């Protein structure tokens with residue numbers, strides 16, 4: 001037995017591939033009927049997965065049974081049409097095919113000289129993103145594993161552009177509603193917690209520019225160096241879009257880097273009717289996007305655009321004598337624009353999906369998610385026992401169930417979410433603002449269509465008849 005021959009070790013490739021494909025396709029077909037939330041509390045089962053590595057290869061069928069029958073069902077059905085919780089992801093199938101191509105060809109997409117065509121396909125994808133977001137020619141970017149990684153790269157760029165090596169005086173500003181990845185990115189970039197300001201949000205959960213300016217003024221008086229404002233093109237809690245244009249103007253006045261977190265909402269800029277709401281996004285210094293949210297791609301697809309591409313390069317470039325020289329200007333060398341050297345060929349999943357579907361379909365799907373969210377909002381606002389706030393800025397809105405006082409309302413709202421989940425057609429998640437618990441409806445899964453919104457509305461009506469305010 002030639003134990004070191006790995007290519008011949010697992011049987012016939014095409015037979016293995018067709019068995020996997022068969023399971024994948026039947027999984028996709030059964031998605032709408034799968035539980036909206038599997039048993040994520042089966043701790044004994046999860047512990048049992050920490051098994052020892054086998055000395056000899058195992059049979060594929062047993063492994064596929066484990067994955068498809070045991071592991072995957074015990075999770076949130078994030079790919080299902082009824083998933084309206086958190087920020088739904090996507091998972092368009094062409095991206096899976098692209099990953100198969102990328103991982104089997106396994107060319108080195110980190111360095112331009114090693115795989116120029118692969119790097120240029122990635123550059124092409126970044127050009128698309130740049131154009132869709134209205135960024136100018138000199139923009140450069142990087143495809144990342146997600147919004148958190150993009151935010152980290154943006155904070156590092158802003159830090160390098162504005163601060164001296166003594167970074168201790170540098171201060172970052174983001175609204176109290178901003179995503180927690182900003183604090184994490186700050187810490188990873190060497191900016192400690194006491195230099196991250198949580199700017200007050202107004203009653204519509206949008207960053208209050210007057211408070212921002214006041215905080216900047218006070219920090220300057222203290223001898224600190226404000227350098228970065230992160231605004232949200234759609235917050236995770238309530239979907240609020242900060243006043244991006246006003247923040248941009250304030251940043252220009254104060255010479256601050258303006259980074260827009262468009263992880264949730266950035267792709268709504270592809271819909272002309274949404275551009276006014278997102279005005280200012282195209283003028284920012286940098287923009288984080290999550291194609292694995294708004295462009296319906298699988299998890300692990302994020303992006304960062306930086307208006308002055310040389311800034312991104314200055315923060316990330318590096319070479320060594322054992323590497324080929326970097327390409328002449330105009331070509332795109334991914335490892336010079338991000339932290340990774342070896343990396344997956346991320347661009348192919350975006351490129352192949354956009355090539356196969358075309359932008360008309362993709363953008364129509366984004367626009368539809370907003371329409372569906374508006375329809376759900378209208379229906380909720382017509383229910384006397386539900387309190388809604390202003391119409392969604394994008395495709396997410398919060399609400400609560402009215403009751404007798406705050407505690408009762410929090411309890412009723414939680415109960416509604418739990419009952420919805422156990423009815424199994426749609427899943428929502430919640431968040432807290434101060435002591436208030438809010439339910440949230442977020443429409444962003446490409447599989448969510450009119451039928452799921454109707455199911456949501458019907459189920460909410462039925463549940464409201466079942467749950468009642470506490471009697472005094």
Ligand SMILES: Cc1ncc(COP(=O)(O)O)c(C=O)c1O
Nearest residue numbers: 087146147148179181236263264
């Ligand atoms: C507004 C916002 N920003 C940033 C992130 C972080 O993105 P990722 O999970 O891709 O790291 C999220 C995630 O949901 C988000 O909603």
